[in-house]
Amino acid sequence: MSARPLVLGIAGSPREGGNSDRLLDAALQAAREAGAETRLLAARDVGMTPCTGCNSCSATGECVLADGADVYDAIDAADAIIVSSPVYFAGVPAGLKALFDRMQPYWARTYELGLPRPPRRPGGAILVRGGGDPYGFAGAEATTRSVLAVLGIDVLEIVLVEGADAPADVEREPGALVRARQLGAAVASASSERTNGGS
Numbered sequence: 001m002s003a004r005p006l007v008l009g010i011a012g013s014p015r016e017g018g019n020s021d022r023l024l025d026a027a028l029q030a031a032r033e034a035g036a037e038t039r040l041l042a043a044r045d046v047g048m049t050p051c052t053g054c055n056s057c058s059a060t061g062e063c064v065l066a067d068g069a070d071v072y073d074a075i076d077a078a079d080a081i082i083v084s085s086p087v088y089f090a091g092v093p094a095g096l097k098a099l100f101d102r103m104q105p106y107w108a109r110t111y112e113l114g115l116p117r118p119p120r121r122p123g124g125a126i127l128v129r130g131g132g133d134p135y136g137f138a139g140a141e142a143t144t145r146s147v148l149a150v151l152g153i154d155v156l157e158i159v160l161v162e163g164a165d166a167p168a169d170v171e172r173e174p175g176a177l178v179r180a181r182q183l184g185a186a187v188a189s190a191s192s193e194r195t196n197g198g199s
């Protein structure tokens with residue numbers, strides 16, 4: 001019998017039920033329909049404290065801060081990861097950025113300690129923005145790609161949704177929900193192939 005891959009969704013918005021949450025819900029729903037199990041981790045709920053730059057992880061490969069064990073466990077257990085976030089001042093919201101920065105131990109293990117890299121896993125991201133400033137998605141996309149690379153994620157797609165500002169605006173953009181669903185299904189299918197050895 002085939003094992004069901006576990007797709008982890010990381011929600012980046014401090015606003016529960018907003019556009020990026022709705023898009024992530026659509027992606028995870030499609031992943032379930034494609035046979036995956038899903039888990040949702042919201043940065044606003046885990047409230048990771050920011051990296052202090054102490055560089056202890058450069059020596060040990062572990063973070064010295066007391067919080068975050070559940071987040072590291074969830075990331076390690078996932079067969080695939082999808083991040084969904086609004087653009088905030090051309091980057092990602094502070095809570096998600098704190099979570100991203102706390103991924104430094106994975107970087108340290110690979111690039112400073114020479115430990116085996118995390119297994120390659122499929123994934124992607126969804127970024128949504130109101131469109132009120134001229135700086136676009138580039139900053140948030142680069143930050144997200146950077147952390148996904150360190151986590152060993154092969155990015156299938158970054159879904160970019162522009163012009164959604166009020167919390168339910170994406171509901172008036174069915175194309176955006178369709179693209180989010182397509183990403184969820186593609187990630188589930190790619191992780192299923194890897195989990196089940198291509199069978």
Ligand SMILES: Cc1cc2nc3c(=O)[nH]c(=O)nc-3n(C[C@H](O)[C@H](O)[C@H](O)COP(=O)(O)O)c2cc1C
Nearest residue numbers: 013018019020086088089090129130131132164165
């Ligand atoms: C603090 C803050 C900063 C924002 N910065 C940007 C920005 O730089 N560019 C942009 O297009 N939209 C920006 N927005 C608009 C959000 O990206 C938009 O409202 C988005 O739909 C919020 O997603 P959510 O509903 O998932 O929270 C900002 C909103 C807030 C509250």
